[in-house]
Amino acid sequence: MFITKIHYSESRGDKAGGASRCINRPMTTMRGVAVKWLLFTILLGTWSLGWGFDERSVNPGINREYDQADPLFWQGMFEQERREVYARRHDIVAELGLKPGMQVADVGAGTGFFSLLFAPGVMPGGSVYAVDIVPNFVRAIEARARAAGLHQIIGVVNDPKDVKLPKGAIDLVFITDTYHHFEYPYSMLYSIRRALKPQGRLVIIDYKKDPDHSSPWVQRHVRSSESQVIEEVESAGFVLNTRHSLLDSQFFLEFVIAQNQN
């Protein structure tokens, strides 16, 4: 099998330490990505012509557990040290290279612990959008932000197919343990791409799904492996820029908008 070696320019996306920028990709995968990209572009064309793009749910019912969510109950579930993204939260934030004035979106914010941690790093002048499809989560994050005096946090209740952020306004979209909860990944990715600034970054952290090493829960609950996530995101007009090697049980990927999509 042929291996193509792709070097992505250092100038695309901000510097975030400790990760390789030289990515090996099998040729067949690249061809698959090209075909998916073509299909995606046709779908977007029909959408922009007003013909609609009726993406089917890839995982009906995945978010049912959050119907009428009690944020305090979920705080106990999401904010515990045995969860790797929680235990390493400060390292993850440091890796993102936040700067004053940045516009950051925490998509699928849940109980909002990342939104609360991001807020000081974008000041002065920045904002953190805490985005979730569950109104109870968003209202609870707003209350936590108010109590902590973090007025730069803006709650957004979005729709499962649309991130509902202003067009071309966001420097960094951050998605942790939520990509596998997207029922309509292509619609979400399209709306995220639309919300990003031309040099904006999309970070996705999610579980490694490996038939030999992942837990039965991950095998059952998580839809895609890391390579499938990369294929899907690239076919929606992004390119993988950085693989951060910080976490053990999770992948930490950073994408930028593909040049021909700007």
Ligand SMILES: C[S@@+](CC[C@H](N)C(=O)[O-])C[C@H]1O[C@@H](n2cnc3c(N)ncnc32)[C@H](O)[C@@H]1O
């Ligand atoms: C497993 S929780 C992760 C929460 C948080 N990111 C964390 O790591 O603790 C998944 C979250 O994604 C939200 N979610 C699911 N689909 C979404 C979508 N299309 N847009 C925004 N949020 C979504 C759910 O409501 C839930 O809060």
